[in-house]
Amino acid sequence: MINPASKTQQVSIPPEKKKYNLLDIPLVKAFIKSRWYPGIFQWAAMIVFSVIVYELVAGTVNPSRNFGTSLTWVLWWPAIPIIFLVLGRFWCAVCPFGKISDIVRKLVGSERPMPKFLKKYGIWMIDIFFIMITWSDHIWGIIESPRGSGYLLLVLTTMVVGTSVFFERRTFCKTLCFLGGLAGNYSRSGMLELRGTPDVCKTCKTQSCFKGDSKTEGCPMFQFVRTMDDSADCNLCGNCVKSCPNNSIRITPRTPTAELWGIKKPKAEHAFLAAVIMGIVFVQNLTMLGIWQDILKVISKITQTTYYPVNFTVAFVVSMMIPIAMLWGTAKLTARKGTSEKVKENFVRFGYAVIPLDLAGHLAHNLFHMFTEGKAIWFNTGNLFGYTLTGDLALASVGTVQLMQYLVIVLGLVGSAYTVYRIGNRASWKKLLPYYALMILLAVINIYLFSLPMDHRV
Known part of the structure; x- marks a missing residue:
């Protein structure tokens, strides 16, 4: 098991080091x-x-x-x-x-x-x-x-x-x-x-x-x-x-x-939300892709209904559960055989490492809106004051936006991987390998979804 840091180990910056105020x-x-x-x-x-x-x-x-x-x-x-x-x-x-x-x-x-x-x-x-x-x-x-x-x-x-x-x-x-x-x-x-x-x-x-x-x-x-x-x-x-x-x-x-790196009292609700946010980013991306209708058709065969609220709810719950299950499975891999409490400790502590990727996924998703619809802010502000402004809403091409999205996800991956390293007390990469693999997998899923053509919701 990857043991949580002790109270003395959790201090990442020596107290004698003066910070700029x-x-x-x-x-x-x-x-x-x-x-x-x-x-x-x-x-x-x-x-x-x-x-x-x-x-x-x-x-x-x-x-x-x-x-x-x-x-x-x-x-x-x-x-x-x-x-x-x-x-x-x-x-x-x-x-x-x-x-x-x-x-x-x-x-x-x-x-x-x-x-x-x-x-x-x-x-x-x-x-x-x-x-x-x-x-x-x-x-x-x-x-x-x-x-x-x-x-x-x-x-x-x-x-x-x-x-x-x-x-x-x-x-x-x-x-x-x-x-x-x-x-x-x-x-x-x-x-x-x-x-x-x-x-x-x-x-x-x-x-x-x-x-x-x-x-x-x-x-x-x-x-x-x-x-x-x-x-x-x-x-x-x-x-x-x-x-x-x-x-x-x-x-x-x-x-x-x-x-x-050194959360003194990690809480399950924070780790849970970190995993849930990743799932919500997944479903937000899926609903803007061409394959979304195909996914709904598959779900409708299982639910035996074409009622959108039911089928979306199924997709929504599954999307949230996938990162939770992945994080729990990784925690189980890195814990010693024994009580479920040890697994929970790892799940909660390393759940915080997902947060940088959450932030990156949230930002990368919304970069699409900001840069492909950004001129709407200028046009609609002008319209508010009586000026009729129209034209292409995009501030950058879709290809440029995708490159920015990839870069943001990579930066999020670096943040999450380094957080795993620090939470794991700088343990060898072999001991932390399951968590590194999890962060890479989450990043790859995000990059793949961002590589697909997206439709506008607004």
């Missing part, structure tokens, strides 16, 4: 401590969000001509994995839903504690909501329908308002937001981290990073900087920077995937 730059520190951060970004996002929702609900029903559709699914959704990779969960600090939550709580919020059920099962709830929304898109055509996208945003807004009226801080963002699972997993691969300085934090009596002070609210995501050792729930909102009386907070660049 962005807050040592006076201008950066002054901006983050000011009332302009993150408010200036939040209000800009709120204005754009309002226009998007209006256009989705009241604008043209033609998705290729709708400003809201193009900005949401051609620009924002492809950009999300890039933001999480480069800036961690910074998007969550400026997200309109988060700002709406803050406003509602200040006006009518009762600030009740988060329900114990959500506190215990919140991550699983996020996983379930993400799967449900992805499934619903294919059943009801949310992306292809401006009205469907608009109503989805309104439903989510209602959920935000409801939780903000009754519960403290950003309960919705922490335990219910469908994007939270992606944000948490992807930000672990990110290039930016916020941490406290251990020697300073251990002498602090105020706990203002968690509780806040007279001017600044406590951490909206319920994080205590002194004990925080991952970036999954840090929004980089800057509240702790503003309230810390000891200047203990550090915001430092780091090597992509570094956090994945």
Whole structure:
């Protein structure tokens, strides 16, 4: 069996090695401590969000001509994995839903504690909501329908308002937001981290990073900087920077995937979501390929029905189960014969190694939309202001986009393979061979799917 690293082995960077702190730059520190951060970004996002929702609900029903559709699914959704990779969960600090939550709580919020059920099962709830929304898109055509996208945003807004009226801080963002699972997993691969300085934090009596002070609210995501050792729930909102009386907070660049190498308390729900995301990328690609109809015909022979929701659900579940089964099988190969607990330990720990490939697959898939439909953003923005703009929507040829997709997948493979190496405590390649083979196989499947002609969904 490939044993999990011990607590001492999990520290990938010696504590004596000083990291570069962005807050040592006076201008950066002054901006983050000011009332302009993150408010200036939040209000800009709120204005754009309002226009998007209006256009989705009241604008043209033609998705290729709708400003809201193009900005949401051609620009924002492809950009999300890039933001999480480069800036961690910074998007969550400026997200309109988060700002709406803050406003509602200040006006009518009762600030009740988060329900114990959500506190215990919140991550699983996020996983379930993400799967449900992805499934619903294919059943009801949310992306292809401006009205469907608009109503989805309104439903989510209602959920935000409801939780903000009754519960403290950003309960919705922490335990219910469908994007939270992606944000948490992807930000672990990110290039930016916020941490406290251990020697300073251990002498602090105020706990203002968690509780806040007279001017600044406590951490909206319920994080205590002194004990925080991952970036999954840090929004980089800057509240702790503003309230810390000891200047203990550090915001430092780091090597992509570094956090994945030494997760101290790996969780099954994170590994499960990592495998599920890979399966969802598979099915998202399949539905845009010419062979999709052939796959549905095969499934219809098994289900004895041509009803699309049934047959798609079968394909959807199977696509998600394949990476889970592959990861479990690999964990079994690398575990010593014995209890299933040993297999589960390997499954959970090495499940984090799939995350870089998840991020790459998500980005590569959406590069197709961004570069073959990208001009729709420009055209529809012009149409919004009364200028009639038409023409080819592509920013690059399909061949060029495929080359970019292949490169992204290869980079994801490198990240996942190196993460396997580090999680395995730099064990010999023979001991880790099953996991290397798994990552290569997942990458090859992605590259093969991207090599096939794809149709536009919008």
